[in-house]
Amino acid sequence: MPVFITEKHLVAGVERKTYSDGGPKGQKGLALRTTPNGVFTFYYQHLNPSTGKRDWHVIGTYPEWTPARARTEATRLAGLVAEGKSIKLTRRVVAARARAENVTFQQAFDEYAAYCTELVDRRWGRVPRKETFDKNIRYAFTRPLEWWGKRAMCEITSSDVNEMYKAIVAEGKPAQANHVRGQLGTFFVWAMHNDRKYVAVNPCTKMLEDDIAVEKADTEDGRVLTADELRTFWHGLDRKACPGFRLARLALKLSLVTVLRTGECVKIERENVRPESVTLPLAAVKGRRSKKARPVIQPLNSLAREILGEVFSIGDPNRRWAFSGKEQRGDEHMTQQGLGRLMARRTTHKGHQGEGICQYLGLDDVTPHDLRRTAACILEQLGYDDKTIGKVMTHKTADKEAAPVTRERYLVPVQIIARPVDVRVKALDDLDAALREILGLSSKPQLVKAA
Structure with missing residues (x-):
């Protein structure tokens, strides 16, 4: 039977008990569970229209959560249900945002560095997860760490990434700009993983082909030596x-x-x-x-x-x-x-x-x-x-x-040897050598006399 939950119900008994909040001032769906060892937990429960079963959501435990505070939270959750919103999804987003706000770019990068350099088993031996991290990847984060090191991960947007990209290109380093942007894209995908969720979306959005900087080489691609x-x-x-x-x-x-x-x-x-x-x-x-x-x-x-x-x-x-x-x-x-x-x-x-x-x-x-x-x-x-x-x-x-x-x-039309070999000539020469070996003929070439 529902009761108006107060501090008087926060008593450890000989068995577990569950109280449902009721009365004129109560909040439907609020529940209190007590245990013999003195743990008092507040829940919010409601009927899930999709499954037809009751969903239970933990609010918190006493003394951090008092009956009055738990009732206020239960009222807020009841409002989400009334609006047709998912309590689990809403809580997940809030938790991810709170976690991201407490993690700086520098802290996330330090964790990423440990992840990349962790030894793992490959078919070719036990090596760091990303073998080029110290020689290649770490350098790519020099500029981002200078710009965003103390910023929260969730604050970094696609505009920030594009601003940095254009700054590096303006210095005449398009190849470096593309490399840095590519490494940042991989990093933010890692940061979005379920175990971390430091960001909700990847700020390194796909660039239009016309916006990608191309390095102007002094020599044409396909350089060969004469x-x-x-x-x-x-x-x-x-x-x-x-x-x-x-x-x-x-x-x-x-x-x-x-x-x-x-x-x-x-x-x-x-x-x-x-x-x-x-x-x-x-x-x-x-x-x-x-x-x-x-x-x-x-x-x-x-x-x-x-x-x-x-x-x-x-x-x-x-x-x-x-x-x-x-x-x-x-x-x-x-x-x-x-x-x-x-x-x-x-x-x-x-x-x-x-x-x-x-x-x-x-x-x-x-x-x-x-x-x-x-x-x-x-x-x-x-x-x-x-x-x-x-x-x-x-x-x-x-x-x-x-x-x-x-x-x-690799194969470019630049003549290197004096006279390129006709593949037919090479084939006939190989046939000549094979026949001479089979027939036991001399390998000494005979000159053809002009008529």
């Missing part, structure tokens, strides 16, 4: 005065002759080098996150064997990494970014560390990846098709054929 530039580059790296220590210059040479990415070359381990091939473990392969990704076994040509032979003649031949890092330490390897900076730096740059390889050799903005592109173009001019070139470059789709990216980004 035959003269190749000679200048190759022999120039052998000069003692050439910038960078010898192992770094050999890493660039190896990328050219193996068509491997420089980021893969620097991760070559001594134990994975064989006389005829080098194995790149799954941890070193760029596309390792694909479910079908496998370690790469790349054949070695004579130039590659010569380069690796010289590599292990420098420093400790028993070290782990072929291309050791600073001071030729054996416990770390060079970085792809370091090789890029070695090639690109100029004495005119702010805070320069001396001239780079390109400036020293007089080459116009050649990047390490241009060496890989140059090698791919040479292969095409030697008569190899896209699929073969794609396999050499480790561009493989699900059916193990060359991905379209091979032609779109």
Whole structure:
């Protein structure tokens, strides 16, 4: 039977009791539950029209909640029900807003950093959840932390994000602006997760294609070295005065002759080098996150064997990494970014560390990846098709054929060798060699005399 709930009902008995609020001044739906151990909890309950069952919502416990305060809250909840609103959803939104108001951007980022650097098990070993966090992602948050570090997460809007984006673009750094915005988008998706709910919506809304800043490159995309530039580059790296220590210059040479990415070359381990091939473990392969990704076994040509032979003649031949890092330490390897900076730096740059390889050799903005592109173009001019070139470059789709990216980004119409090979000539030459072997004929070529 309903009673007007007062302090006199807040008595621990020998058994649990439930009181429903009633009387002229009572609020329908308010209930009090008492327990023998002295815990008094206020609830609001109502009939759910969808399920036909009663929904119970906790209001709070005594002494934080007195009967009068609990009755006021029950009246407010009854108003939500009368308006057809969901009490659970409304409470969830209020709780999320209250939590977000108490969490600053700096605090959320600190939690995000711990999340990204937490060690997890992958197919290629136990590694940080985001392996590039310290080298790449953390730097992207330098500007956002300066601008919003002390602000509440829920206060950051799409206008704030766009203002920062335009500010970075105005400094002449469109690539950095796009990188920062992309990392912020991922961060806010993380912040929206059920376990956190620091924000209700992602302020990094999708940009219109025309609004995305594009970097104006000094050179056209698809830069390859000509035959003269190749000679200048190759022999120039052998000069003692050439910038960078010898192992770094050999890493660039190896990328050219193996068509491997420089980021893969620097991760070559001594134990994975064989006389005829080098194995790149799954941890070193760029596309390792694909479910079908496998370690790469790349054949070695004579130039590659010569380069690796010289590599292990420098420093400790028993070290782990072929291309050791600073001071030729054996416990770390060079970085792809370091090789890029070695090639690109100029004495005119702010805070320069001396001239780079390109400036020293007089080459116009050649990047390490241009060496890989140059090698791919040479292969095409030697008569190899896209699929073969794609396999050499480790561009493989699900059916193990060359991905379209091979032609779109690497094979450009720049003649490098003196006379490109007609694939038909190559095929007939291979047939010639096979027939000579089968028939036991001399391999010495016979000249055709003119009539």
